[in-house]
Amino acid sequence: MQKLEAGVAPANVDAMLQREKDLFVQRHPKSRELAERAKAHWAHGVPMHWMLDWGTPFPIHVASAKGARLEDVDGHSYDDFCFGDTGSMFGHSPEPIARAIAEQAARGLTYMLPTEDVAIVGELLAKMFGLPFWQAATTATDANRFVIRWCRAITKRPKILVFHGCYHGAADDTFVRLKDGKPIHRPGLLGQVYDLTQLTKVVEFNDIPALEAALAPGDVACVLTEPALTNIGMVLPQPGFLDALRAVTRKHGVLLVIDETHTISTGYGGYTRTHSLEPDFLTVGKPIAGGISCSVFGFTAEVEARMRKAEAENPSGYSGMGTTLSANAMALHAMRANLEQVVTPAAYEHMLPMSQRLARGAEAKIKARNLPWHVSNVGARAEFVCAPEQPKNGTEAQAAMHPRVELAIHLYLLNRGFIIAPFHNMTLVSPATTADQVDRLVATIDGCLAELVT
Template identity: 65%
Template sequence: MSSSIAGIEKARIEACLKAETARFIDRNPRSRQLGQEAKAHFPDGVPMHWMTDWGTPFPLFVAEATGARLTDVDGNAYRDFCLGDTGSMFGHSPAPIMEVLARQGGHGLTYMLPTEDVPVIGRLLAERFGLPQWQVAATATDANRFALRWARAITGRPKILVFNGCYHGTVDETFVRLRDGRVIHRPGLLGQVTDLTTGAHVVEFNDLPALEAALAEGDVACVITEPALTNIGMVLPDEGFIEGVQAACRRTGTLLLIDETHTISTGPGGWTRKHGLSPDFFVVGKAIAGGVPCAVWGFTDAIAAGMKIAREKAGPGHSGMGTTLSANALALRALRANLEQVMTDAAYDHMLAMSDRLAAGIRAVIAGNSLPWHVSAVGARAEFVCGPVPPRNGAEAAVSMHGDLEAAIHLYLMNRGFLIAPFHNMTLTCPATTAEDVDALVACIAAACGDLLAGA
């Protein structure tokens, strides 16, 4: 049995993890106390269980955050490259969003009625993303769920197709995986009553023949995919793959949903606009309203016509889509401000330049230490992976995940004032990120590698 993982001795990983865990405990007494107090009414001391996924001995409690900086309740300051796992991709509390919060607060937050922002938002979304018709939801999970319902209603087909290792929020039908060529429920899934494997085909990303074979069965209403997988590590598409998926959908009468909740990091119009894609549905959430809960989903005029026919066939009653707080007045006002004033070309130019600088710096650290690692990037999103070759699908990406090694690196960075995404080694840069921030993170990653390689 190998004594090393991804070029690092297991003993060094264990020693680093132990030392950094002790250091975290010492520097965060107030967080520890709050975590204990919160356990009286919140399991594990957190209001949402993902908040325990940082690999820390107890949750880190936050006092405040602005721009690319975050401060915890113990007064420790952080350069934030996680940015709320994309929710604050344009920085914490951008000034236009702060103005919205102050102004709208005295005029009502939700009415279940439209506001004068609606026609402007529709025009902005159509101009930016290229689809003519839009709806607003509270989360990308909801937007994806609603779009898939419509796809089945319009086509009369029962199934969807997803890629192994995909992530589309908590949409039930997407919680499936491939194991030895067989579709299974995603490991760890709780409380599932129906058999999700009967409602979805699963194929590997970048396997166009497998996709075409599945679509040939004629029972797939919609293919739902990110342009690049981003939640099982980073898996970039082969040249022409996404275009091949789109063409296969057109040939078989299958609808295509592009979920850009993460890949909106590509540019102002996302991967879809940059690469000239033309999906039937388009979804983006999290960051679209500057951190205020909101998501949008767009679709073609043909889909809108199909929706009308499906509604007429179904007759009166509840469609199973929509929530009371969807498109509330506060979310709409923040959405408009974000589109007009925050998600600008200039903001993206800066974010992309900073992410390029970060990726180049980390590649230099990897090369300088002769580590079998690599860096992948999608616009302002970059990730260093503890594996030698960029994966082409979810199965390969899963093999490159090394829990203890990643936990040791994350704690090392956190203890020295840097936050990156907790789930793997992913970073985001925002309009407030500076070159000095980037260079400091690169230096800290270099120091972490030095400590992990000590004595090698």
């Protein structure tokens, strides 16, 4: 008798994978043609290799997207529960964003000079997240990279600490993992010529004793973390963990950086405002400007004073922070429209119950099929995991992954008009997502599970 995969017979997974791959190829002749054509001039046929991570025989090529719907070049329509992996978390091309882009396009895209939007956006960010000072960058990767540099300059300490399974974009210092309790480079990392573990410490999420031991030597400038891990599956903080994290970092003079790029789904002001966290720095990218490339990092008044002191002690010259297109006029105008008219408390009042509806609906279907799986939520973000219990750290989350089962589910959903995140079973809802879309997704998940457990 074959060993089950996440409670599912491997033969059933094999059959679904083959059937759904064949169906995908039949349904997408234009996408297939474009994918082959693109291989002549793009590596692997795509302009950015993540576009291959959907597990499909070739990528779907998009024709248009609006609200919570997406159309491909073969004429298929999809209910989108991925939203560009959070980049369009508040819906595709909301009217205020589309209007702002058109307005700014007519008067210039970038000048390396501020506009009247700057003061207003600063006020909006302070109101939303509760931190008084801000800077803009182009991506969350840049924001995290710049904040790490600031933390080292302020504290005059060389090292940082992250948690196993973390995700902070492509910030070099964060590409470390644990293996058998030892720090290593993240598997798959290309072109790394120096040892990241010399300056980056890594411990398990939710492990305060390990954190305390790592910070005790006094050589760590900052702890950089999401308030809940979201990219190795979903790992929620245990009761009291985030309070203890703040207390331990303060005890050892370590700056606390909260990355809200994914957990902005939690509520207005992200996890930080919803749960009254007190970070020294906060970073957020992806959805902050409605899908236009932009990120921001905020910080306290005390940190701002320490930043000025560090600058005064340093010779003039390039700080290593900032890029030519950072805070460009287009991004700032889109962010203003987003913060004023799209990312509002009212938007979350729609999104959070809708995500609960999805999570509880999927949970009921999983339970009815007697599968050893669970569902987790971080606000508008929900994920069903092919393991019986919520993981407490990255190692447990990694062990809970079943790539073949997850791929079979993803293909099944795609072929029936539903998009969820390609990397794991993550779903997002937007202000444009309807109850009907949620209910149809839950029903389709049930149909998929029925075939898997037959």
